[in-house]
Amino acid sequence: MTEDQDSTDAPKILSGTADVASGSDLLDAAMEIDAPEDVRARFLALLTEQKRRKKETTQRLKTILDSVVEGILIIDATGMIQDFNKSAAEILRATGDELLGTSVDIMFIDRKATVRHKLLNRCINISSGVLKYDYTETMAQRLDGDSFPMEIIVSPANFASEMSYLYIFRDITRRKNAEVAQKKLEEDLREALKLEAIGHLAGGIAHEINTPSQYIRDNLKFLNDSYGALSRMLGLALQTLWKNRANLPPNTFEDFARQMRDSDLEFLLEEIPHATQQSLDGINQVARIVLSMKEFSHPGGTEKTTTDINRVLSNVIVISRNEWKHNADITEELDPEIPHIPCHINEVNQVFLNLIVNAAQAIQAAGRKPEEGHITVKTTSLDDSILISISDNGTGIAKENRSKVFNPFFTTKEVGKGTGQGLSITHDIVTVRHGGRIWFETEMGKGTTFRVLLPAEDRTGKKPDEKSEKAKT
Structure with a gap:
């Protein structure tokens, strides 16, 4: 590895490909040291232990990062993916090293990178001299084209003196679904409360309607029952006039008969009972509806x-x-x-x-x-x-x-x-x-x-x- 390569390539720690110092090169260098055998042996032992610890540290770091549920990407200044952890590959449905060397824009719905640039401006406010870290939500997509809601934070990182960025993100589909379900539940609750209020109101209205309905029904029944007595009395009066028409003043009976025809008394005598009975039937139906509504709406x-x-x-x-x-x-x-x-x-x-x-x-x-x-x-x-x-x-x-x-x-x-x-x-x-x-x-x-x-x-x-x-x- 040249010096130039060492200064530009980000270390592959997240994906487990970190470049640990080459053991063979160090051993060869140690063998060329002009020193007593025991000194050289101790030096080799220290190098071997250092190599083991470095490997162990790298493995521990990889294990920790792979256990994190958030996806982590290391992005260089040009927007290319340099490294990733296991969760990132799972969320984006990538296989092997498919993500390495590809543009981070592939995870955004907007392929023009405007989303990424807005994200950088929102999460990192460098112009003020203060780094600001802030979660934001946006729509992302997996490599197979499936879209999903994503929560993401971007923070600057410096690897090998090269400006890079850490993209830490998570799939929030489950949370969004829960929010939708919660919203639906709240809407249903509001609707239930509204219906309950309407039910109480309906019960009150039913009571208010029932009171006037009662005396309207009673009055109609009274008129219907009284009509029979009035009709009988009118019939008796007509018979009396007819029998005694010879003893009445001239044209009295004829004038009375003409008034009866003009007022259509025969039609009234026939239709008034039907009208009152229809009114009774109608008010009874109203009373039945009111009672049914009252019982139906009873909490x-x-x-x-x-x-x-x-x-x-x-x-x-x-x-x-x-x-x-x-x-x-x-x-x-x-x-x-x-x-x-x-x-x-x-x-x-x-x-x-x-x-x-x-x-x-x-x-x-x-x-x-x-x-x-x-x-x-x-x-x-x-x-x-x-x-x-x-x-x-x-x-x-x-x-x-x-x-x-x-x-x-x-x-x-x-x-x-x-x-x-x-x-x-x-x-x-x-x-x-x-x-x-x-x-x-x-x-x-x-x-x-x-x-x-x-x-x-x-x-x-x-x-x-x-x-x-x-x-x-």
């Missing part, structure tokens, strides 16, 4: 409560009416003998709401007319479980999609019309939170039936026993 506790599944389904059908009334009719086949079961009421509400809304959307997607669309909601009592079936005559589920129905974020809806979370959350609520089962039966062009099996006893985390398993068949 549930952390513990399960004994629940009437039939009542839950009836409330959900009322609440979701606007989703299905334009596409289908709903038939309720609710077994009155089913037992009350332990549930998280709000979560079960969400399950049935998702399934009914999906059924309505499937019918709409099938292009059926409102009078042709039909949804059936049925409950059946089994030995130790309740089976809930929600059927539609919609499009059915394609074969290639059946295995993915309960997967998170899977949806066949257009962008902006579905998140793919509904059935995934439904599956989690039924199986994990309630220890039940959910499955479906489908036929293309004819429709789909979703079945939910809920245990009559709280056995969260356990599968339904053999009797419940038979319910599927």
